[in-house]
Amino acid sequence: MKAIKKSVFVILIISIIFISLPTTSTSNYQFDYSTDSIYIRDTLNNNFMLPYKPFIKNNVFLIPLRATVESAGGIVEYNKEDRSILLKYGNRTGKLTLGKNTGIAENKTFIFAEKLFVINGRTAIDIRYVALLVNGILNQKNNSCSITFYPIFNEKDALHHNTTLYTEPHRIISLGANITEILYAIGVDDKIIGVSNFSDYPKDAKNKTQVGGFFNPSIEKIFALSPDIILIARGTPLSVIDKLRALGLKIYTSDPHTIDDIYTLILAVGNITGNMEESINLIKKLRGIENNITDKVKNIPKANKKKIYVEIWNNPQISVGEDTFVNALIEGAGGINITKNLKGDWPIVNSEYIIKENPDTIILLYASTKTDIEKRPGWSEINAVKNGEIYIEDPDIFERPSPRILNGLTRLYEILYGND
Numbered sequence: 001m002k003a004i005k006k007s008v009f010v011i012l013i014i015s016i017i018f019i020s021l022p023t024t025s026t027s028n029y030q031f032d033y034s035t036d037s038i039y040i041r042d043t044l045n046n047n048f049m050l051p052y053k054p055f056i057k058n059n060v061f062l063i064p065l066r067a068t069v070e071s072a073g074g075i076v077e078y079n080k081e082d083r084s085i086l087l088k089y090g091n092r093t094g095k096l097t098l099g100k101n102t103g104i105a106e107n108k109t110f111i112f113a114e115k116l117f118v119i120n121g122r123t124a125i126d127i128r129y130v131a132l133l134v135n136g137i138l139n140q141k142n143n144s145c146s147i148t149f150y151p152i153f154n155e156k157d158a159l160h161h162n163t164t165l166y167t168e169p170h171r172i173i174s175l176g177a178n179i180t181e182i183l184y185a186i187g188v189d190d191k192i193i194g195v196s197n198f199s200d201y202p203k204d205a206k207n208k209t210q211v212g213g214f215f216n217p218s219i220e221k222i223f224a225l226s227p228d229i230i231l232i233a234r235g236t237p238l239s240v241i242d243k244l245r246a247l248g249l250k251i252y253t254s255d256p257h258t259i260d261d262i263y264t265l266i267l268a269v270g271n272i273t274g275n276m277e278e279s280i281n282l283i284k285k286l287r288g289i290e291n292n293i294t295d296k297v298k299n300i301p302k303a304n305k306k307k308i309y310v311e312i313w314n315n316p317q318i319s320v321g322e323d324t325f326v327n328a329l330i331e332g333a334g335g336i337n338i339t340k341n342l343k344g345d346w347p348i349v350n351s352e353y354i355i356k357e358n359p360d361t362i363i364l365l366y367a368s369t370k371t372d373i374e375k376r377p378g379w380s381e382i383n384a385v386k387n388g389e390i391y392i393e394d395p396d397i398f399e400r401p402s403p404r405i406l407n408g409l410t411r412l413y414e415i416l417y418g419n420d
Helices: 002-018 066-071 127-134 177-185 203-207 219-224 238-246 259-273 276-298 325-332 351-357 370-374 405-417
Strands: 029-034 039-042 047-049 055-057 060-064 075-079 084-089 092-097 102-105 108-111 117-119 122-126 137-141 144-149 153-156 162-165 172-175 192-195 229-232 251-253 307-311 361-364 390-392
Touching: 060 127, 122 127, 153 259, 172 177, 177 192, 177 203, 177 229, 177 259, 219 238, 229 259, 238 251, 259 276, 259 325, 259 405, 276 325, 276 405, 307 325, 307 351, 325 405, 361 405, 370 390
Parallel strands: 172 192, 172 229, 229 251, 307 361, 361 390
Antiparallel strands: 029 039, 029 144, 039 047, 055 060, 060 122, 075 084, 084 092, 092 102, 102 108, 117 122, 137 144, 153 162
């Protein structure tokens, strides 16, 4: 138990040192220090053990450096030539120099009242450096001191459960093929320690440890991997999510329904992982693709828009309703979905209805052949069949809420109107 408490403490201490304050966050966390105790008390009145007691020199609170950083999984690099110390934790860095009263973090220089020095073989750091780095509130009175800081991520997920992180996660499990794609797209694939069985893109994702399907993942396997956070996609049963939460695991659920929802999810994943800049750049790229197609569609007269039938399975014949990504892509690409107004997201459609609607284009999102369509009774009279406008496409770029959904939008426009 003491070991667990110590681990929690050092993680939280490092988060104080290296976290930037988001202006939108209202949650805070406070530590109370005392030179009379080797324990530190947090906001919830938990007591965590320090490597040694904080101490005061010239009215300055000092805390240990190397032991804290390395215990939390960070890196401390000491350069003997210039006596400098480089701190690495996640994508944040700080630089300090023994014997000097300045410290650098995120290209900002801070001046200490007390120079950095070594005591009993351990480097001590001015606690006010911590407060300056996090723009926190520091309150010192006699032999006690408190500091208040904010989490790096504090948002409600798709299930309206509040997810709060004080440090960037280094061990991530993805229970969604779309989430796995996002993690790779923003460059944090090295932090992925587990994925769902359906995570097949990019190819390297297949080399990650599989923890089962998103519908029935292995709770035991997930727990054994000790993730910092589990990112969950739509479709995972609430009973599974509740079991994971009951084990004390951090969870963030998502349920995107539109392209804009995908952008929001990319931002959230970037915020959680500390790769916000990469997320923003990815969204800019995707919006550029979307806007390019949108501009082209604006020039298509309504009378010239093509009718399309998308089939995701053949026995029975299942198509796509209004509240689906496929329908959003069809409309975004300037097409008319002939099954949009049918009941349900995945309506079963009989041949009579399809023949009557007479689509200009037919797209199959499963393994099939054009011959299978052409030989269906009565389908030879459909314009799409007459003109050979039958396409067999990769379902993932049309149905999976990942960055590749824009590939689906582009492909649909090419099918309907060519490469103009």
